[in-house]
Amino acid sequence: MKPLAMLASDSALSRGRQHFEVTGETRGPRTAFQRDRDRIIHSISFRRLRHKTQVFVAPDGDHFRVRLTHSLEVAQIGRTIARALGLDEDLTEALCLAHDIGHPPFGHAGEDALKAAMQDVGGFDHNGHTLRVLSQIDSPYPRWRGLNLSWEALEGLAKHNGPVATPGWALAEVDAGFALDLTGQPSLEAQVAAVADDIAYDNHDIDDGLRAGLLDFDELAALPLVARGWAAVLRRYPDVPHRRLRAELIRQQIGTMVNDVIDETRARTAAAGVTSVADVRAASMALSGFSPTMAEEERALKAFMYAKLYHHPRQTEVADRAQELIAGLFAAYRDDPARLPEEWRESLPEADPARSRHIGDFIAGMTDRYAIARYREVVGDVEMPEGF
Template sequence: MTPSPWASYPAESRGRLHPEPSDARRGPRDAFQRDRDRVIHSIAFRRLRHKTQVFLAPDGDHFRVRLTHSLEVAQIGRTLARALGLNEDLTEAICLAHDIGHPPFGHAGEDALKAAQQETGGFDHNGHTLRVLTRIERSYPDWDGLNLSWETLEGLAKHNGPQRHPGWALRAVDAQWPLALDSWPSLEAQVAALADDIAYDNHDIDDGLRAGLLTLDQLMALPLVAQGWTAVRARWPDVAPDRLARELVRTQIGTMVNDLLAETRARIAEAKVDSADAVRATPYALVGFTAGMREAERDLKRFMYANLYHHPQQLTAAAAARDVVAGLFAAFRAEPALMGEGWGDAPTDEPDRSRHVADYIAGMTDRYAVARYRAVIGPVDMPDGL
């Protein structure tokens, strides 16, 4: 599909913090293709395969982890970008990288790091994503970070909208290379944010059903789900319900995607944007759901928090995970040498010392965090597999 005027064009990129000469030896790729590839080849991206999405140490190989979630977000993001005439490579780069800053154990781990750093600025996984990509990853001889393009970093910083009160990590990145935090980002970044919502809203239903923490009967309380289930059952009236659960999820994803495309096209036409910079100058989101779908999606989120994310089994596992992260933080902050080579030489002053320790812990996978806890502190009761 021919790119639209409002798409991001790699030839018009604002460049990289550290200028790089073109190097044809590494293939005929443009700036956004290189960004996507750098994310995929990074150590931080590989570690996502052992970081929690919803379930800690899921009993079985069929549940999602942070890596598979990121791949599914990228798949939905590419579909949306292609339909809207946007740059698919930039969209994919943002989708793939958006969760790189998550610590072990998902939001439970983030809550523990936030509490541990309460006096030193807190912790935010989105700000940490930018910190990883601009500082902590060290794959290149001439600079720290992956030296991604301005458009990719801007999209990651603002994929959920303008950042008018950024945390310390994001402020530090912005001070080094201003990302216009108070404006809306490119359409590619806005697409990535909604692709994330569509992915986890629906794929968490699939995992919740598979785990036995959700039932189809419960889900029928949601009109959006009930409508999709009615359509699925009408097409396959003689197929067992448990075999149709994933068809329900696919149907629901399609419904949300089509709603988003129709609404976004209408907003773009009304705003009369004719460039990526015109998109940034628009004081509201151009990518979004209709009012009805937006409310239905919020209802779905509320349902998932009440019935899956805050399920007693999940809360018990999350409490254990927070104890592991809090225990590691206290131990490493008191005795940095326990972090080992490359990390044990910690700053002596605050807040740098605490932030250094948090950087180390945030990079851990779930299983490595538990292994370090057992080695440094002692036994801990965690789900099988950890």
């Protein structure tokens, strides 16, 4: 089938950047979306992802995934789908690489703790914070705050999980300065980035869960999606020991899900009769995603992972400790801002909500190990459960 190039975002038709840049200063022959991707990769906030939780908090094992490796895996899957569909690969990759930049230390446990600590100043959510980091906090350029990404990159990150009817304070602030059309559908590149994220963590968290000994393979293999993939692997490699085939199962599942998304996206766009990027944004539903059958099987897989891995007693023990740590840090800095590092102390606003949000920005940018070190410095000793 022909690629959907007519539905691809065109960097030459970009809506531009919030801050004007002199074209002659462009370093190298790159499109706007290539520059977005490169700015993300070179940013401090992207580098910090190497020490931020994906599933396991500060894992002892070198082979477990962290936010950085997860983001790279999402980008690989996203580019594969975008290439098959004829979409812009660079924009897709930029969105995949940046989608988790707003996560605080300790993953969702850290986010829950920050949300509770900041409830009287608007709360916290990692997606809104991603936009805040990229447009205000991470500031390597001399003339403006933030990375000054293209409208399409910021819009895709704001809406990669769909239209936003009621944005939180962080996203609302970004939108007020550079309107992102939050109520419309996102580009196909953003929709692909969202489903690539699902494919990556569905499968790679299985790999990590098995490696950590927290998942039972026989229970996992009873799920319809996994059972079908495992049967296909065994047919191809009947003489190979089963323990050596688990990585092949992960590859099998990723390929099956990728092909499903490609076929379903083609079917949805054809049925919707869209012929332009504007049509995609005006559509009544997302035009890229899993087929109904795959969506049902993927939900069953997610339910299994929540029950058996994400809510495993060893995981919840670490999550509880992590939440106590984040809550303690926030309280300590709000009670005595003199404990903040000098550069954060010097720019501390006088009053709330800006004052507490500034402290939240500092904590959200921490890596797992930096948060543990700062807690020991300003609160007291803390011991994380062994092995995680």
